[in-house]
Amino acid sequence: MILTLQKYWAQQGCVILQPYDMEVGAGTFHWATALKALTPANATEQDKKWRAAYVQACRRPADGRYGENPNRLQHYFQFQVLLKPSPKDSQELYLESLKEIGIKVEEHDIRFVEDDWESPTLGAKGLGWEVWCNGMEVSQFTYFQQVGGFPCKPVSTELTYGLERLAMYLQEKESIFELQYNDNMKYGEIYTEMEKSYGRFNFELANVDKIREQFSESEKQCIEICDKAKTKSDALPAYDYCLKASHLFNLLDARGAVQQNARPDYILRVRQLAHACCAVWLGEQRREAKR
């Protein structure tokens, strides 16, 4: 399935990238989407017309269920596509890709259900839909309007495929762990133990005080890099620390260590980091947030 999607999107002019080597909550956080969706004033032609596709491993500590729930994972895979500027036939291109992986649109109920996507930590938002196949959400389809608090000019089309869900659908399985990974291995045989261990770490073992310290350290590091940035690509190392902070916040959250009234503050701090990185990327001034 991944190979088919990669081949198809390569034919549409996408560079096929590899997963980013950081812990992220979604494919959107990869720099190839988050930063590349923004276009600096002095962008090169390639920058202005960026198309990329890649698989991204995602971690959402709070979603883990120790491998017990057949529908929930704390670690899973997304296939991500970014098309800039958004092509006029975005929807047709997407539907064609479903056909490629074996979902004939004539035989299934495919519908676009309004879903205005927003990532408060990334300061990103867009308008679009959840794409449903016979009532199951298989993709997120978004016209990116803003990242890091900066408007996307031009607007990009972002597609996110939930790979496990799609595979469950195609293989007619009712549990993620029953998915046939290849001819002789099941998904569960590869990932169940990992889900159990990470479940224990995320919910029970993670050292809250240490993670709080690491969060603050990452925050400092990110801002320091942004302050000393000389070129737009200095945003990349800074952005790494923004991603670290974001993941550490998710860990604290899963651990139940974020008091409800402290939540907005944490989210704001991560958003400020994303904003600072995007400001460097665009060569613009960063604005201080109102608390």
Add this chain to the structure above:
Amino acid sequence: MSVDTSSAEKLNSQNVDTAELIVELYSEEIPWRMQEPMAQSLAMLLATELARALGLPKLDNHRLDNVEGAFGKQQLYSTPRRVAVAFDSVPKESKAWQETLKGPRVASPQVAVDGFLRKNKLGSTKECFKIEDRKGDYYAINIDHRSVATNGILGEVVSKVVMQMQKELKVSMRFADQSFRWVRPLRHILVVFAGAGVEGSINLGGELDQQEKLDFTNRTRGATLGSAEPFLVASIKDYEKKLRDNYVEPIYEQRLEIIKKDVESVNDNQNIIIEENACLTEYPCVLTGHFYEEFLSLPLGLIEAVLNHHQKIIYNVDYSTARCDFYFVANISQTTDKNKAIRGVERVVRARLADAKFMLERDKRIPIAEHIKKLEEITFHPKLGSIADKNSRVKKLIPIIISELEKHNDNFSISKDCNQAWFAKEVDQQKMGLATETVREFPKLQEIISEGLKPRNIFDVFIIPSINITELADAVDSLITLWFVGERASGSSDPFALRRYATTIINNLIKPRAVGKIDNGNNNESCVKESSGYYLPLSIIFDEILNITIDQGIHLNTNTNDVSRYYLAPEPIPFITTRIYQWMRYNYEDVRVDCIEAILIKPLNIEDCNILKMIERIKTLSGEMDKNNNLAEIYNRLQAILSSDLEEGEPFLLDAESYQEGKLVDHIEAKDLPNEKLFEKPEEKALFAFAKDIIMEGKAWDELSYQKKLESLANLKSLLDAFFDKVMVNVEDKKIRHNRVILLYRIFRRFGELANFSKIHHKDLKQQSRQQKASA
């Protein structure tokens, strides 16, 4: 939605040559709630602009029914991908017409006049004429318009309409490098007039590339997934037929019918899901599936949340056969093999229900104490702490409420088993659902899940079923603490559900009870309702909860953190009285609305917002006013004479409001009494003698019931009539005049004690209409 009205007939009768106009805005999937409003706005703006361009009478573009019929039969279309409108008789050309353009006022500054002259290329005001209206003279000119061909102006009209719609969109987005905004990318604009396409375009803007344009077309497309090629549109009939041939039912109401036909015996509250589905599909096709008892053990609310809200599936549970049928409205063409889709949907439904079941079972395995412990981490409000903090306040408030209820209500008692520990447990368990995974996934199910997790025991039945003290205390805490950290409800916005809390308080303190039907004499049967309930001095309770909150170290928006009785707590009481108003209107249809207002607006001397007493008073007053109009007439007469000028230029304010505020202007002081010796006429002597209890202070008046007080005031009618007939108040002799005013004032002030009579309508409109009905 299609109506023929007179102006179209007028056009036809004038033998104006007309033709059909179709305008379609075709885009990617429009959110369902926006489809119909957008089609309506297209119709309104198009008709308005067209009328303006053709010199037809001006239309009000804010109401759809005002434009209906302006251009013959009008049909709106809306689907997920298009909004469109068709008019069947638009004049092919306009007649030559004259427009009167109103300029600035004659008295306006010269700059304004010059601007008007310049704009209209006029040499001087001599070229204008003057028109007069209420505010004075205006300059005006007549502009002659030549006849224009509709075809020639349509392009501009449509493009203006689209730009106007763009401005009015509540949600809109940019696309690629365009600056044009639409709800989702706009793909084409179809404009067909008199069978042919109309030239025109809209500017999409653009920064990277050159300015982009979207040219109008006379072709459209069928369903996204069925038809490949766009097709030509020549007429309204042609438009509808070709769309239907290509799996699009363009009329929303028709799609609704298609779905309803296939969905049987479904409860009414699923109508919204049916409506939503009609907006999610261009050609609905109802697929049916079912599941058996495996998931029927789930609370119905959970099944509803999964199927209705998450999956937008219509369902029908039959517990007798342990079967749930569900209807999935698909977006597939009727001809294709539906099996794959049905199997797919069933699999998804099973997976979602299994997920919910898994979560619920997991929640059930966790000890209750753990759920309750987690409430410490869940915020009630950033300024008011966690749910656990809230619960600790509620637990302290409950014994206070019980003791107040016991003190003031003989009929109130509570089982010994419901002791403080029992209530503490109840309070925590009521909220424990909030800590569960199921409620995190389905936030609206807190009560259902909490209930499902509770252990059953013999004390679970309240001894007094009409009052749920836990719920009451919780609502008091929510309303009062939220109020004093500055949260408010206004208009349609009530983010913290303050109104619901106020209603909960009222509902717990008072219950209307139907005790039978009576004929009120005019063949008009009405339901007599008694209200039973309990008196709870709300301002005491409100003060207590404020003190409990302050003791928690929470900072409230008050001038002082030392709450003293009657100082702060009355603040939210007017808010509660407005809820009582709604409550009364809902529960007691027969009570006069003006009487509700007379008691509730500016509650007068009703101790501690005694809801029970307020409601009794409303009913008594309304009953008294239904008997005759004496009270209103006396009040109005007294008010008229007491407010009129006794001495030129000196206002004599004596309405209930100024009485309340202690503002007695002129010569009278509250303690002034009439001097019997100064009475001259028998009528005033008679009035004084009869109304002595009313006029003087004392037990004789104070100990009367509310009803008796109203009656004794009403009984003054004939004496007062005679008084006004024979006795002149405004006489030369100041002493005598003053004495008479005091006499009347002493009677008048009693009205202010009983109700705000300024709210009472002079004539009971309802009674009037009832009489009319009876005589008819």
